[in-house]
Amino acid sequence: NFMNELSGFHELEQQIKGTLNLDHVIITPGNSDEHDWVKQELGKAAVDYLQSIIQSNQTIAVTGGTSMAVVAEMMSPASYAQNSMFVPARGGLGERVENQANTICAEMAKKANGEYRLLYVPDPLSEESYQSIIEEPSVKEILQIIRQADVVMHGIGDAVTMAKRRKASKDVLHKIETGKAVSEAFGYYFNNVGEVIHKVRTVGMQLEDLSKINCVIAVAGGKSKAKAIYSYFKQGKSNVLITDEAAANELIKGF
Numbered sequence: 258n259f260m261n262e263l264s265g266f267h268e269l270e271q272q273i274k275g276t277l278n279l280d281h282v283i284i285t286p287g288n289s290d291e292h293d294w295v296k297q298e299l300g301k302a303a304v305d306y307l308q309s310i311i312q313s314n315q316t317i318a319v320t321g322g323t324s325m326a327v328v329a330e331m332m333s334p335a336s337y338a339q340n341s342m343f344v345p346a347r348g349g350l351g352e353r354v355e356n357q358a359n360t361i362c363a364e365m366a367k368k369a370n371g372e373y374r375l376l377y378v379p380d381p382l383s384e385e386s387y388q389s390i391i392e393e394p395s396v397k398e399i400l401q402i403i404r405q406a407d408v409v410m411h412g413i414g415d416a417v418t419m420a421k422r423r424k425a426s427k428d429v430l431h432k433i434e435t436g437k438a439v440s441e442a443f444g445y446y447f448n449n450v451g452e453v454i455h456k457v458r459t460v461g462m463q464l465e466d467l468s469k470i471n472c473v474i475a476v477a478g479g480k481s482k483a484k485a486i487y488s489y490f491k492q493g494k495s496n497v498l499i500t501d502e503a504a505a506n507e508l509i510k511g512f
């Protein structure tokens with residue numbers, strides 16, 4: 258399409274789309290690891306893409322992280338879609354408040370003139386609490402909305418970076434390191450062939466729910482994330498990737 262031609266990354270986008278078997282790839286200039294403006298461009302591209310596909314009365318589930326926080330920062334009302342509902346895909350996952358899915362989803366809703374619903378559940382949860390929390394009527398109701406989301410937008414992180422950022426226990430960190438986890442998304446840690454090495458037990462979107470959702474958009478850039486992106490897509494059910502030039506160039510080296 259016109260936007261892709263303009264971006265100058267058309268060929269690279271096609272190559273990644275083909276190899277990772279995706280429906281759509283968008284590449285923005287630069288390296289998110291180095292400059293904030295690059296991440297903002299990534300966020301802007303994510304907002305533009307969302308607005309190009311979203312219809313009125315649809316639900317958008319979002320995850321946390323700094324990339325998604327920038328998507329929220331760049332959010333604006335869509336011209337054609339009304340009554341958007343934003344929900345967090347899963348719990349807080351140990352992020353700082355400003356990078357939690359709840360915070361991001363409330364900000365997106367505000368900027369898009371939409372509605373939002375939040376999930377008030379601590380994580381990680383013990384098996385016992387998990388079982389009783391999912392029976393709570395208020396939690397059940399929001400979980401229903403989350404699972405029926407029309408669009409999911411999420412971040413992808415490097416496994417060890419994420420485990421440390423979340424202050425994971427020694428045991429979990431050990432499991433992630435010995436299991437050679439490479440990527441993390443939705444609270445799942447994957448190795449280089451896409452197997453789940455560890456999963457944070459919390460309510461919300463589970464990996465198997467994603468295959469029922471038509472549009473799952475990954476937003477992740479930076480040269481340092483290329484390996485993680487590749488690992489995630491070995492298993493990941495996402496069909497759209499919004500990334501930057503540095504991650505894309507590094508990514509194709511692995512093909």
Ligand code: F6P
Nearest residue numbers: 321322323324412413414442443
């Ligand atoms: O913790 C939420 C989350 O979306 C993770 O699933 C993902 O690994 C991470 O944030 C990405 O964070 P960032 O965009 O800051 O790299």
